Amino acid sequence: MSVRITALTDPDTNPAGRRLAWLASDADGIPVGSAFLRLYTKAGQEHLAALELHVHPAERRNRIGTRLLDAAVAAAHQDGRRCIITQAEAGSHGDRFLPARGFRKVLTLIYTRLSLAEADLTTLTEITERPHPGYRLTSWEGTVPDDLAETFVTSRHAMDDMPMGGTDFGTVVWDLDRVRAAAAAVEQRGDLLHTVVAIDESDGSIAGFTELVVPGDGKGDGQHYGTGVLPEHRGHGLGRWMKAASILQARERHPSLGGLLTDTAGNNPHMRHINDALGYAPIHTAFEYQLDLQG
Secondary structure, eight states: OOEEEEEEOOOOOBTTEEEEEEEEEETTSOEEEEEEEEEEOSTTOTTEEEEEEEEOGGGTTSSHHHHHHHHHHHHHHHTTOSEEEEEEETTSHHHHHHHHTTOEEEEEEEEEEEEGGGOOHHHHHHHHHSOOTTEEEEEEESSOOHHHHHHHHHHGGGGTTOOOTTOOOOOOOOOHHHHHHHHHHHHHTTOEEEEEEEEETTTTEEEEEEEEEEOTTSOEEEEEEEEEEOGGGTTSSHHHHHHHHHHHHHHHHOTTEEEEEEEEETTOHHHHHHHHHHTOEEEEEEEEEEEEOOO
């Protein structure tokens, strides 16, 4: 089969990096596959590239995926990247393809969903109403309010020790510009960003946060983005408290919303326990793969 690989100009913009793209097409010009390579540009992640590769099922085993991968790897090498990461669902074609091309499995991700129609409202309400001495909850839509901006940026350090298995993910350095840019990106694509935080009443600082993105039309499924509690505030049940409040608020504000999705690292038993307790049920498992590039 005659296949042509064409490098494209990708208009996708992201505060965290730039993206390269390639299209595979057959002799008649019909697309049969594509590859996208995100080159991270923020401090702490300049060594990293993330790959998304797709081949039409009917065209697999014709080396299309290999040729797209070769183009992406060459570009990553040229840009001085140290590694490429990508994901594949367990048992999928990609789960077989990647190890054969030198990728190693570095992390297991467990995807779960909470059906809002079946959510245990009694349990969720009990969790949110249970006293947490020294703390209170507050929330906002969209960008963080100015009076909480500085402490919200500081609270992002709660994710610094997030279990990442063997992934060479680097360090995500958060500042106010990055926080606001992330919120703006959600708004620009028409979705709604909802944040719940736990406030330390002794000084008004944010002890932890949880973020949820809901489709702009309030239908389908929402997606949890991140939940974290600063190390000095752990052990008080704040993660479960914030997430339960987020669930109830989403259900109340978006009655047509079907469910909430989240993914958790297999080596993060604490967050998995929280999700289990809140009623999230597994839907599938994926693996993070990494290709280490040599000089």
